[in-house]
Amino acid sequence: xxxxxxxxxxxxYVNPKFMGSRHARPLRILSEYLHPESRxxxxxxxDTIVFFGSSRLQPLEVAEAALAAxxxxxGDEAAxxxxxxxxxxxxxxxxxxxxxxxxxxxxxEKSRRFVVCTGGGPGIMEAANRGASEAKGLNIGLSISxxxxxxGNAYVTRNLGFEFHYFFMRKxxxxxxxxxxxxxxxxxxxxxxxxxxxxxxxxxxxxxxxxIVLYGTAFWDAVLNLDALVEFGTISAKDLALFHRADSVDDxxxxxxxxLTENALALPxxxx
Numbered sequence: 438x439x440x441x442x443x444x445x446x447x448x449x450y451v452n453p454k455f456m457g458s459r460h461a462r463p464l465r466i467l468s469e470y471l472h473p474e475s476r477x478x479x480x481x482x483x484d485t486i487v488f489f490g491s492s493r494l495q496p497l498e499v500a501e502a503a504l505a506a507x508x509x510x511x512g513d514e515a516a517x518x519x520x521x522x523x524x525x526x527x528x529x530x531x532x533x534x535x536x537x538x539x540x541x542x543x544x545x546e547k548s549r550r551f552v553v554c555t556g557g558g559p560g561i562m563e564a565a566n567r568g569a570s571e572a573k574g575l576n577i578g579l580s581i582s583x584x585x586x587x588x589g590n591a592y593v594t595r596n597l598g599f600e601f602h603y604f605f606m607r608k609x610x611x612x613x614x615x616x617x618x619x620x621x622x623x624x625x626x627x628x629x630x631x632x633x634x635x636x637x638x639x640x641x642x643x644x645x646x647x648x649i650v651l652y653g654t655a656f657w658d659a660v661l662n663l664d665a666l667v668e669f670g671t672i673s674a675k676d677l678a679l680f681h682r683a684d685s686v687d688d689x690x691x692x693x694x695x696x697l698t699e700n701a702l703a704l705p706x707x708x709x
Contacts (some may be wrong), residue, residue, distance in 0.1 A: 471608060530621050
């Protein structure tokens with residue numbers, strides 16, 4: 438009888454059935470706030486540079502190998518060619534993340550870390566984590582549990598990889614620590630993230646200055662006709678100044694480091 442009673446009297450927070458129920462949803466949401474917070478606080482991380490972009494883009498060598506295989510086997514050469522063309526963004530992202538990490542590590546103000554942060558998956562996310570890792574810097578991966586996408590690429594720093602259930606909590610951590618943001622070509626998820634951040638900046642919900650780079654002018658000009666929004670009167674012309682377009686690593690690096698130097702590092706105590 439005692440054993441049966443002990444088995445029934447389990448603590449609520451270790452009861453999987455309860456913790457997975459609708460009644461415990463507030464606890465699950467809160468845990469996705471407190472768990473990352475405790476890790477970031479422990480590692481004294483308060484500043485990030487966030488990279489958004491497609492999970493489908495490949496390193497150049499992988500894309501070229503796939504093209505060679507398609508030619509040899511009669512595969513889809515058009516799709517393989519497209520991957521080779523888009524691989525430049527993977528390689529540019531990797532290089533930009535590496536250079537920003539090296540720049541950050543060389544700052545005299547050691548409390549400013551500007552740690553590379555991504556969605557933790559493959560493609561552009563992997564490229565940014567990889568570049569930061571190659572510069573021997575900490576980097577963060579905020580993964581999301583969705584079908585058909587791996588969680589946690591191999592380059593995310595141990596103890597800085599997280600898997601979220603709630604998109605909105607993941608977005609919170611993208612934005613809360615961000616001091617700069619770079620958006621590479623991507624799909625629905627990237628567009629969703631970019632427009633949410635632009636809305637927060639436009640409406641003043643983000644009080645900090647947040648430099649935003651849309652990387653890849655050919656892609657963004659083809660995908661977004663933001664001038665049309667101005668023409669139709671649904672946004673103001675000044676809203677087009679909320680972001681910077683870049684098409685080279687040099688340009689993006691110069692813009693981000695200048696913005697961070699003039700605005701983040703120049704303030705007393707490094708506070709925003």
